[in-house]
Amino acid sequence: MGILEKIIGGAAAQPIEAVGKALDGLFTSDEERLDKQALLTRLAQQPAALQVELNKIEAAHRSTFVAGWRPFLGWVCGVGLSFAYVINPIIQWVTGQPGPQLPLNFMQELVVAMLGLAGLRTWEKHTGRAK
Incomplete structure (x- = not known):
């Protein structure tokens, strides 16, 4: 190869x-x-x-359908992680039954990558290099 x-x-x-x-x-x-x-x-x-x-x-596109896939992934991961770490434990505590388990490894990898990129963007804004 x-x-x-x-x-x-x-x-x-x-x-x-x-x-x-x-x-x-x-x-x-x-x-x-x-x-x-x-x-x-x-x-x-x-x-x-x-x-x-x-x-x-x-x-740079104004349409949410074109430029909104990154925020959409952020919201999906945020909802999934909040369900796994906040809502599901409350459901288990109230009902005594285990709730559905989500595969968090992929969501966590995506969130870490997105937050890392967001950190760089914040640094650009802080140093005045953002457009």
Whole structure:
């Protein structure tokens, strides 16, 4: 498995590697091979750069349907965690019956990631770098 397959997946890496093999036959000097390698590297990085730009556009969108998926995930995780740590223990205390158990590991990972990003955003606002 090549490095391109690890970075962007096998299906996307195959056309780039095929272009690289075709370019190997055309270029013979070391300088031409280095230029070809730089070209292949730029081609491999292009999908990630396009995804970053798409994320910026989505986050700046006025529609809640487009830009609201991050807050939606925050609210879903908040409701799930409050049920697991506040509401469910109260239900168990009042009724004496165990309530439903939620798989909290995924929710906690998502909340930690979102809070980490929110911390960086708060730091940007505090230092005056926020737009």
